[in-house]
Amino acid sequence: MKNEDSATESRPIALGGLGGAGQAALGVLVFSFSLPATVYALDGLDPYLIGVGRAVVAALLGAVALAAVRARPPALRYWPGLLAVGFGVVFGFPVLSTLALDHGASAAHGAVLIGLLPAATAIFAVLRTRERPSPAFWAAAAVGALTITAFTLAEGGGTATVADLLLVGALVTAAYGYAEGGRLAREMPGWRVISWALVLAAPVSVPVTAVLLATTEQEWTARSVIGFGYVSAFSMFLGFFAWYAGMARIGVAKAGQFQLAQPILTLAWSTWLLGERLGGATWPAAIIVVACVAWTQRARVRTAPAVPARPVDVASR
Numbered sequence: 001m002k003n004e005d006s007a008t009e010s011r012p013i014a015l016g017g018l019g020g021a022g023q024a025a026l027g028v029l030v031f032s033f034s035l036p037a038t039v040y041a042l043d044g045l046d047p048y049l050i051g052v053g054r055a056v057v058a059a060l061l062g063a064v065a066l067a068a069v070r071a072r073p074p075a076l077r078y079w080p081g082l083l084a085v086g087f088g089v090v091f092g093f094p095v096l097s098t099l100a101l102d103h104g105a106s107a108a109h110g111a112v113l114i115g116l117l118p119a120a121t122a123i124f125a126v127l128r129t130r131e132r133p134s135p136a137f138w139a140a141a142a143v144g145a146l147t148i149t150a151f152t153l154a155e156g157g158g159t160a161t162v163a164d165l166l167l168v169g170a171l172v173t174a175a176y177g178y179a180e181g182g183r184l185a186r187e188m189p190g191w192r193v194i195s196w197a198l199v200l201a202a203p204v205s206v207p208v209t210a211v212l213l214a215t216t217e218q219e220w221t222a223r224s225v226i227g228f229g230y231v232s233a234f235s236m237f238l239g240f241f242a243w244y245a246g247m248a249r250i251g252v253a254k255a256g257q258f259q260l261a262q263p264i265l266t267l268a269w270s271t272w273l274l275g276e277r278l279g280g281a282t283w284p285a286a287i288i289v290v291a292c293v294a295w296t297q298r299a300r301v302r303t304a305p306a307v308p309a310r311p312v313d314v315a316s317r
């Protein structure tokens with residue numbers, strides 16, 4: 001007998017009536033504040049504490065959400081994917097991006113380099129979700145990636161730094177976590193994907209955070225509290241509600257291309273919140289990037305059909 005409640009829960013939910021593209025765009029909007037918020041958090045906190053500690057706060061929120069609906073633990077076959085999400089977006093991107101900012105990268109510079117994330121996400125979508133973007137899609141993604149790369153090199157004087165290498169590591173791990181999460185979100189609600197990933201990562205994140213709290217100097221200023229609170233509750237948790245739901249509805253590769261707009265948004269927030277200078281090439285690059293996003297959304301992406309959820313594995317009550 002079919003569990004109707006489970007079947008309903010397994011479908012991607014349109015948050016606030018938004019379609020898949022709208023949900024992906026909402027996720028990008030939330031993530032676009034992450035680097036400026038991290039700069040705020042660095043005003044008094046150790047970078048490792050920020051990178052790992054945010055996962056503890058988010059895990060607590062995820063545990064509360066799961067308990068509220070009496071969610072059963074996911075079947076063992078989902079664990080490798082959930083652990084991959086944890087590796088990519090719970091530890092990889094947060095720690096490496098925070099270290100990059102601590103090594104001197106500005107939020108604006110980091111935002112532009114992270115603009116290569118959509119191309120990396122599309123590659124992992126092909127490898128992990130059997131999506132097959134059309135040549136037109138790849139052409140649009142390539143133009144966007146080349147624009148972001150040229151902009152990054154122009155802003156950085158044509159050289160790569162240690163901070164740049166850390167940011168490259170951040171974007172690769174994030175792309176992997178996005179693709180795995182998007183794949184799982186076709187079988188269970190996206191908010192459960194990130195919640196379970198955070199909970200499964202807690203046996204590592206909690207003791208590491210406890211050690212960091214005991215061994216590092218902290219000054220909990222207003223800026224550091226605001227920044228740490230944002231990256232914990234929004235960047236690490238709530239943003240994924242919309243992001244993974246959008247990926248489940250329109251595909252990992254196509255949703256990922258919305259992140260071409262993230263560098264431009266982050267640049268604007270960096271100027272507004274941090275007083276960082278906005279280079280003269282920013283707006284031409286922004287126009288090209290927005291055009292590429294529109295191009296990718298019109299291009300065809302052949303998506304593998306979602307695997308029906310098994311009520312015994314993803315029961316909601």
